[in-house]
Amino acid sequence: MDGAATLAFLDGCGTTSPCGLSPARRPPYPAAVVQRLPMVLAEALSRYPRTRLTEGPTPLQRLRRVEAALGSALNGVQLYGKRDDLMGLGGGGSKLRKLEMLLGDAAAKGADVIVATGGRQSNSLRLTAAACAREGLACELVLAPAAPDADGDFRENGNALLDPLFGATVHQVPAGMGAAEFARTRIDALSAQGRTPYLTPAGASSSLSALGYARCALELDAQLAELGLDEPVIVTANGSFGTQAGLLAGFRILDRPQRIHGFTILAAADDCRQGTQAMANDALALLDSPTRLGPDEVQIFEEQRGEGYGRVTAEALAAIRLMASHEGLLLDPVYSGKAFAGVLDHARTGRYRPGAAVVFLMTGGSPALFAYRQALAPQPV
Numbered sequence: 001m002d003g004a005a006t007l008a009f010l011d012g013c014g015t016t017s018p019c020g021l022s023p024a025r026r027p028p029y030p031a032a033v034v035q036r037l038p039m040v041l042a043e044a045l046s047r048y049p050r051t052r053l054t055e056g057p058t059p060l061q062r063l064r065r066v067e068a069a070l071g072s073a074l075n076g077v078q079l080y081g082k083r084d085d086l087m088g089l090g091g092g093g094s095k096l097r098k099l100e101m102l103l104g105d106a107a108a109k110g111a112d113v114i115v116a117t118g119g120r121q122s123n124s125l126r127l128t129a130a131a132c133a134r135e136g137l138a139c140e141l142v143l144a145p146a147a148p149d150a151d152g153d154f155r156e157n158g159n160a161l162l163d164p165l166f167g168a169t170v171h172q173v174p175a176g177m178g179a180a181e182f183a184r185t186r187i188d189a190l191s192a193q194g195r196t197p198y199l200t201p202a203g204a205s206s207s208l209s210a211l212g213y214a215r216c217a218l219e220l221d222a223q224l225a226e227l228g229l230d231e232p233v234i235v236t237a238n239g240s241f242g243t244q245a246g247l248l249a250g251f252r253i254l255d256r257p258q259r260i261h262g263f264t265i266l267a268a269a270d271d272c273r274q275g276t277q278a279m280a281n282d283a284l285a286l287l288d289s290p291t292r293l294g295p296d297e298v299q300i301f302e303e304q305r306g307e308g309y310g311r312v313t314a315e316a317l318a319a320i321r322l323m324a325s326h327e328g329l330l331l332d333p334v335y336s337g338k339a340f341a342g343v344l345d346h347a348r349t350g351r352y353r354p355g356a357a358v359v360f361l362m363t364g365g366s367p368a369l370f371a372y373r374q375a376l377a378p379q380p381v
């Protein structure tokens, strides 16, 4: 069965297909179709321009010392870290996979300056600045004001320290103006100067950039097959939807029954689910897939959000300390620390099937640790 025949076959078996069955209930695809699916996904991805910012597959590693610390509560659950924090550019992190697609698009459109908006401790902005440095592109970052109670470390250390080091021009939004509005004024001014600006989406997330994580699904699928892990749970932090949406789209095309759990750190669960579902389905459309995800296929957990975005929780601090002291690995206080706190909670409370494999996506963000110095400082004994 060639690529066209595979797509034609799938066309008859999508979620809203004449088959009339959800993927969970419809009969499995024939082996000839299943074998073709990685190639179908790879071919669909290759139609979009990509600027290489990553070096190759990131490792998938067993977290044996965290497993030992959890002891019998784990019920035989195996924990793995997918090391997307381990990338060479700009300190690494998940945003590079998404930026590969955005900068590919920007290059195809002849852009010579990238404009991006975000918070002062945005990992996305840091990596946009680093990627622009690598590609020889000008970079303008528009920083939303920090919360009034933010301390000096938050305002000036961590990611905020690194952005100008990568050569980005950093704009503070004037009082009374939103970051998006200010960015538009920069786009207009740059265009009037004869430049070709390219505005990246908030959090570097869009259906196009989510394709970077559909590519990650392809990569992870091969690693899981090598380890003989058939039905793992894959866990990620969810901020602006793109990471989870891309994984959902990629694994849907691969027809793998993986369950992908997202711990929202920003939006309320329903909004996060809707946004993620819409982005995943738009990504499926970009990949010419006839299938679509229903709302019940997007699993979002809200319980680690705490008081809101950027507000570190006691559970996240404990998770960061456990990972650092038992594995020598760094999480971040805003995203992966909260998501890993969720993994620990689900493991301790028996939410994972005994013996299941749980793959935690390590999305990077460790520079932000330095912006949260006071929260992380050892407590006096």
Ligand SMILES: Cc1ncc(COP(=O)(O)O)c(C=O)c1O
Residues within 6 Å of the ligand: 093, 094, 123, 124, 203, 205, 237, 238, 239, 240, 241, 242, 243, 244, 332, 335, 336, 363, 364, 365
């Ligand atoms: C370290 C880290 N992890 C996870 C995320 C969440 O990814 P997404 O915005 O694609 O949901 C982000 C987003 O900024 C991040 O910086």
